[in-house]
Amino acid sequence: MEEKKSNGLSIAALVCGILGIIGGFIPVVCYFTLVLSILGVVFGVLGRKKCASKGMGTAGLVLGIIGLAFSLLGVLCVACVCLAATGGAGLAAFA
Numbered sequence: 001m002e003e004k005k006s007n008g009l010s011i012a013a014l015v016c017g018i019l020g021i022i023g024g025f026i027p028v029v030c031y032f033t034l035v036l037s038i039l040g041v042v043f044g045v046l047g048r049k050k051c052a053s054k055g056m057g058t059a060g061l062v063l064g065i066i067g068l069a070f071s072l073l074g075v076l077c078v079a080c081v082c083l084a085a086t087g088g089a090g091l092a093a094f095a
Helices: 008-023 030-050 055-086 089-093
Strands: none
Touching: 008 030, 008 055, 030 055
16 A cells, blocks of 8 residues: 655744735734745745656745745834834933
């Protein structure tokens, strides 16, 4: 019987990428999903190298990159809202 090779890194990349996309829209969670998205990109690259069938690894890599973009956008939006809420008071310390 032929054994199917399970590519756990590609599956981890898919999960991390999907969580990065979903969590990028949630204000506090976007900080945690930023790390998950970076891991999704790393796992996607490693998953593509490990397995002969590169479809799942490529999908995980693409979802990781998209999740990274959404998470970075979420972090940037949260930072802008915090800056607007304080009226730029935090910037006075640097002037």
